Amino acid sequence: MRQVGEFPVQWTGKSPFAVVLAVLALLALAPPALAAAPQTSVSEIEGEVMCPICGTLLELAESPQAERERVLVKRLIAEGKDESEVKDALVAQYGPAVLALPEGKGFDLSAYLVPAIGFLVAAVALAFGVARWRRASRSSRADVGRTEPPDEDDAKRLEADLARYDL
Amino acid sequence: MSARAFLAFLAVCAVVGLLGFGLLNKGEAKIAVGDPVPDKVLPVLGGPGRGSIADYRGSWVLVNLWASWCVPCRQEAPVLDRFARRYRKRGVAVLGINVQDNSDDALAFLRENDVRYPQLRSIGDERSAAFGSTGVPENFLVDPGGRLALIWRGPVDEAFLRKQVVPIVDGRS
Numbered sequence: 001m002r003q004v005g006e007f008p009v010q011w012t013g014k015s016p017f018a019v020v021l022a023v024l025a026l027l028a029l030a031p032p033a034l035a036a037a038p039q040t041s042v043s044e045i046e047g048e049v050m051c052p053i054c055g056t057l058l059e060l061a062e063s064p065q066a067e068r069e070r071v072l073v074k075r076l077i078a079e080g081k082d083e084s085e086v087k088d089a090l091v092a093q094y095g096p097a098v099l100a101l102p103e104g105k106g107f108d109l110s111a112y113l114v115p116a117i118g119f120l121v122a123a124v125a126l127a128f129g130v131a132r133w134r135r136a137s138r139s140s141r142a143d144v145g146r147t148e149p150p151d152e153d154d155a156k157r158l159e160a161d162l163a164r165y166d167l
Numbered sequence: 168m169s170a171r172a173f174l175a176f177l178a179v180c181a182v183v184g185l186l187g188f189g190l191l192n193k194g195e196a197k198i199a200v201g202d203p204v205p206d207k208v209l210p211v212l213g214g215p216g217r218g219s220i221a222d223y224r225g226s227w228v229l230v231n232l233w234a235s236w237c238v239p240c241r242q243e244a245p246v247l248d249r250f251a252r253r254y255r256k257r258g259v260a261v262l263g264i265n266v267q268d269n270s271d272d273a274l275a276f277l278r279e280n281d282v283r284y285p286q287l288r289s290i291g292d293e294r295s296a297a298f299g300s301t302g303v304p305e306n307f308l309v310d311p312g313g314r315l316a317l318i319w320r321g322p323v324d325e326a327f328l329r330k331q332v333v334p335i336v337d338g339r340s
Contacts, residue, residue, distance in 0.1 A: 052292060053267055064236040065267065072269050093269040095291020114185070 039082040045073050048083075049090055052097045069094070198299050200318060204230070204309045205297035212265050212286035213274045219287075220262065220309060227259045227316075227336045230307040231323075232295060234268040235276035237303045239322040244280040250328050251284040258311075259336050262287065266295045266303060308332055 043059070051061035051069060058066055058073075072093065076086045090098045102108035150158060198205060206220045220230060231247055233240040251261035261284040265273040270288060277286065289295070298305065301320060308317035316335050319327070333339075 064238075065234065068236045068269065068272050072271070093290065094267070095293065097291055110185075 039080065040077060040086060042070065042074055042077060045077070045083065045086055046070070048100050049073075049087065049098050050100050052094050057100055069098075198315060198318065200315050202315050204307065204313055204315050205294075206313070207289075207294065207297070209264065209287040209289055209294070212263075212270065212288040213277070217287075218285065221313065223260050223262065223309070224313055225311050227311060228309045229259065229261045229332065230309060231261060231263045232266050232298060232300055232303055232305045232307075233263055234266055234303045235272040236268065240304045241276070241280065243304055243322040243324065244276070244282050246324055246328070248280070248282050248284060249325075250332075254333075254336070257336070260284070264289055264294055266300070267292050308335060 046059035047057060049058050049069075050056065051058045051063060051066040053065045054061040054063050058069060069090070073086060073090070076089050081089065087099065096102075096108075102111040149155075204220050208217050208219045210217050220228060229247070229250070231243075233244070247261050247263075251259075263282070263284060263286040265286060265288045268288075273286075273288065276282075292300075294300075295303075298307065304322050306317075306319040306321075306323050307315055308319075310316045317331060319331070323332075
């Protein structure tokens, strides 16, 4: 009678071979199975491509053209294409305007470069501005405690004014 | 002018330039009767080779911009096909340009509607923009010299072809 925790299978001389064969068979079947598995989803693609006629993201579009584009996306995914392959196929069919984000080459590169350059310029301008403001603030604070004695004319006028209001 | 003012001036010029470039790029072409037809060598839909409207120089050609998802295009395709067969001997051709579509759907459309006249394919809306197109279908009659003789932004039917197109190609208007 088997005890609790005891291994349930009696290993015979042939069993290790059977296990190795089974593992090899599984490994042989794995690549086709992986290839058939969808590598992206319709909802993922829909959020990243446009319906070119509607001028909106495909996920928001309901026109007949958008429906046909959606069918094409589903078919490409069913064929096992990954995200970039689906996008390439859509560009081949509808042109680069189908991509929600412009491609990072040619003039489209400016869509990424201009904001980055603008941000850098703004950051540098801000840093210079803050540095200047801090310098100005320090010098004005230093001026607060420093008082020059009045010259002779001012001293006389001050004395006269004070004498006039001396009650 | 101080260096700071010059830099500010340059920045303003850059922004205005970018805005102007964007607006000009978005602008659609305006075409009119008498203008040379906007033309470009395009791939043949569903087949090898390339073609253009210029291939029909010397003949009248009715250029039809269409897409498979467009319902009126489905209604006018058989009309255009009959017109193409009837007027071929009189030196009139019909040329379809498939726009804003995917090629599999476009080819299925041609099979379902038994369309036989030649077809080119424009990827994206580049050709639509060149024709100042506002939708599909649109039709453009091009004279043998390659100039626009008629612009019709909508579907055609038998009556339209008989009353508007035939008199022009027959030299009656």
